[in-house]
Amino acid sequence: MGRDKGLLPLGGKCMIEAVAERLSPYADELIIGSNDAAAYAFTGFRVVPDLERGHGPMMGVLSCLEAARNGSVLFAPCDVPVIPDAFVRLMLETAMDADIAMPLDELGRPEPLLAAYSRRTIPAIRRLLEGGVRRMAALMGDDLRSEYGLTLSLARYPDMGWYRNVNTMADYESLLAELAGAPAVERAELAEAPAMERAERP
Numbered sequence: 001m002g003r004d005k006g007l008l009p010l011g012g013k014c015m016i017e018a019v020a021e022r023l024s025p026y027a028d029e030l031i032i033g034s035n036d037a038a039a040y041a042f043t044g045f046r047v048v049p050d051l052e053r054g055h056g057p058m059m060g061v062l063s064c065l066e067a068a069r070n071g072s073v074l075f076a077p078c079d080v081p082v083i084p085d086a087f088v089r090l091m092l093e094t095a096m097d098a099d100i101a102m103p104l105d106e107l108g109r110p111e112p113l114l115a116a117y118s119r120r121t122i123p124a125i126r127r128l129l130e131g132g133v134r135r136m137a138a139l140m141g142d143d144l145r146s147e148y149g150l151t152l153s154l155a156r157y158p159d160m161g162w163y164r165n166v167n168t169m170a171d172y173e174s175l176l177a178e179l180a181g182a183p184a185v186e187r188a189e190l191a192e193a194p195a196m197e198r199a200e201r202p
Contacts (some may be wrong), residue, residue: 004039004164006032006078011179015166016043018081026088028070032078053152056134057113062125065117072096074116079166081175088155091116098153100139106160112136114163124148 013021020030020043030045032142037047041194048067050059065073076083087103094101094118102115113136121139126136139143140152166172175185 004036007039008172010081010165015081016040016078019076019078019083020045022083023074023088025074026092031064034062035124055129058125058129058134058136061117061136062122062129065119065122065125068119072116072125074120077113077114077165080114080163082162084162088153090157094153094155098150099150101155103155103157103160105163108135110140110154111163121150123179124150
């Protein structure tokens with residue numbers, strides 16, 4: 001993208017503000033994982049830098065979990081500004097009885113960076129990072145979870161069509177055009193259906 005995606009303008013606000021608006025009704029505290037505290041000072045939220053640089057998103061997750069005041073944290077990328085309320089509620093409900101709560105995309109693949117993790121996952125994440133592993137999906141491994149006594153729950157949401165990352169300028173321009181015509185927002189509202197389920201895994 002060539003610039004901080006969280007600060008991209010979006011309907012009179014920026015991406016990070018759009019995500020915060022979606023999550024704030026359900027959160028005791030919002031924190032931003034970023035190594036540029038000055039850039040996000042205007043939000044008024046606590047900004048948490050990586051404990052160590054150069055280890056990718058997994059280090060960001062670990063750093064925020066270490067800094068969190070609550071036992072479980074729902075993570076959302078700064079470039080996914082359209083998040084249905086019902087999806088947030090589903091993820092929070094799923095996280096109530098699981099250390100790792102991940103949604104499945106439309107193809108049934110887990111989305112580890114739009115997920116909830118309990119602070120009980122901290123030792124396992126540290127272990128992965130120390131071993132040079134940087135993929136959050138590695139936390140789903142049966143042997144690792146068994147060793148640390150971690151539970152996993154995969155959540156199925158009826159319509160994940162709203163979920164996509166803004167990775168390029170073309171993605172950003174497409175999102176702006178879509179929001180101007182409102183179909184993405186309408187899909188997000190239509191997705192607020194009762195047909196939600198969780199696929200449990202021990």
